[in-house]
Amino acid sequence: MSRIQHEKFRSKVMSADEAATFIEHGDNVGFSGFTGAGYPKLIPGALATRIRAAHEEGKDFQIGCWTGASTAPELDATLAEVDGISYRMPYQSDPVMRSKINAGLSDYNDIHLSHSGPLVRAEVLAPLDVAVIEVAGINADGEGIPSSSVGNNVIYLEKASKIILEVNSWQSLDLLGMHDLYYGFALPPDRREVDILAPGDRVGQTTYRIDASKVVAVVETDLPDRNSPFKPADAISEAIAQHYLDFLANEVKHDRLPKNLLPLQSGVGNVANAVLAGLQAGPFSDLTSYTEVIQDGMVDLIDSGKLTVASATAFSLSPEYAERMNDEAKKYRKNIILRPQELSNHPEMIRRLGVLACNGMIEADIYGNVNSTHIMGSRLQNGIGGSADFTRNAYISAFVTPSVAKGGAISAIVPMVSHHDHTEHDVQVLITEQGLADLRTLAPRKRAKLIIENCAHPDYRPALLDYFERAQKTANGQHTPHNLGEALSWHVRFLADGTMKS
Template structure:
């Protein structure tokens, strides 16, 4: 049965190949999609074929590709593989896309997720030519039921000259009512976002689309890219235990209520280990104000530990995605999916007192964090929403194993090779070795706590030697550094394959 209840929209149904011809060289295209959910499933590959054919003829054909966050191989990967992307923003994780960025074939603007939609609305990127957005269904009145992510979709639908919709029958029709579509305005017109609790609903269940700008509708039945989580290893469990012990102490000290404060967690195995630990731990009636719904949150809703989770997208394993599709009517009572300009909004994060927990590539001895670049130059994925939450959180935490590359890389270094989060915003650093609470500490005090509690024993002595040398070179300055050797470990790794001396 068709998911298109509107005659007006049914008249615009066409194939992905026909719709792809509506996109031209140089177009700025806003795609739906966030962490592998809710992205268009067939239009990108059809567009990639058009781009390849143009290149084979000797014609130029590239587009600027804007999304909510990362997508999937049949989206980012397909377009990047044919050198079809001139500019990418705001976040990506596809290996082909990453290689094109680091090779200089595609430009990349790594931007805070909460800034990306407003920047498009404000015209920083020029006119948006096309929006390509997946929806679960189109209602008789022309409104649309969002699918498994919202991201920047509302902004793209509101601002694009031309709209292409993919109506995906794989998405559960019972997602209807889970979403809360609330759009911000231009500076000078905005009012305070009226969210005072994680579960507050302030907008519409649907996208209200200007049908006159809809150029094509494509019908699909294809699942999201749902990647399984790796089995939890002891390292991830230990990091999670360290965080949970810290939260328990915050409650004991009276700095947090017994049901904690709204939690935010980044994507990945360690984040999911934290959720598993929360599900097994003593805390009850929890809430979450975050970016993505992961397996652990679904488990916590099932167990009754998590009352409500606010996010902008799902990031689920195949098993959890199937559970969500089968039981969306139940989960929509506990989950709110919002635009990322709201889910990641600093005003709301600060008001709610969110506790943030994000991954990092490396931290230095003073608490600066690099979460985006390998050895200072090569982009990994991007800053995503980690900055939105870190700078505005009640307590901001970063987690990572203390070692990488079989011990040849230390996650704790004298000076990070790229700065994403400064010492002013980073309050807690956690590895499997322990936890460094940096609140209220001077740079020299932070160095001692980070080295003693978070660095791997294989690197502690070298870090202490660096601190002693830096103190002499800098004559006891506020933040002692020996600039001649501060990146010696990174240089050594690039030359020898190991940071070890």
């Protein structure tokens, strides 16, 4: 049976090469896709071919590339390789795209994920020319059946002048009913509260509204999402996870959290999955999640009955688990809700629900400031994504990382971070495999002692203590003592010598 059940859309079916001709130099293009799920599989490649040919003829051809978050090599890398992206937002993680940004060849605006939709709605980012959106199908009413991510798709479909759809038969039609697509977003002063009081509440519809008059092309495909296997948990990630789980258990013991905790949020990666594995074996039950992405560990928690509902905007699953989700989507519809990222990352929702946030970082300084985006101050790694959406509004916000990197040449705890993403005012808990620092209620100097003693690697602990003690003698104030002549010397030393060790 055809995945395209509406005649107006069937009449627009064409090849990806033909569809790509609707995108011109200078266009802003809103692509679907979030953490390698639900991105268009064919149009980016066809567009890259056009861009390469134009460049060979000496013609300019670049686009503004807007997405939900990170995508996959078939989108970001394919377009970046031909120098086809002049501007990228709101988050990326592709190595090729990263290299173009760090070389100054592409502009990158590292926007909070919850901010990107409103900026598009207000046309602060300039008008959106084309939306290229993957769907699992088009129903008889001309509405789109969402695939494995939502991201910014609702706002892109609404604001784009032209729409190109990729109808992907690899995506399960049983996803229908899993999504909660809210259409009540507005700009101030017309913004209204969203009636979500628990992670399982629904406020929208299950299909995309699509203006058929704006659809210029429909492309059919059956290609899978590009899903990468997660790294297996190691001793370091398991130690970090255990520190976090012990902290949560202690909060329950002291009646600061209920026995089933509060809605969980976690970043992507092996530490996050180690935490989820720990929850599987731990004492907590009737758990809920209000987060960005559904990971393998959450699926396991649902299967075991420990996690009753998980609200997110996309899947971030290994190939094995992506196939399982496709095969059993009907079963998981009662436990999983996929929403626009304006809702999954909505500050009011996060604050209202009391979300417990746990995200990764690159480095933290002795006072609790966190850098999660840049290497040695200037070189972009990925982006801030939604970590600040959750950190600044969570009931408890935690950051996790191994205490050292590059075989011990880099300390994750430094005198002063080389780039600020999350200030000391928002960071409540820091965790490495060495231990945990609960920074709530502590003044800066007390935070410094706790972070150094509990989180720093033993190889760097003496030097950090020495810096802190000398800073107190030379600083121009004792609230947050720094020796400004040395505060970034560890980073300078690494760039010169390849190690932070003196």
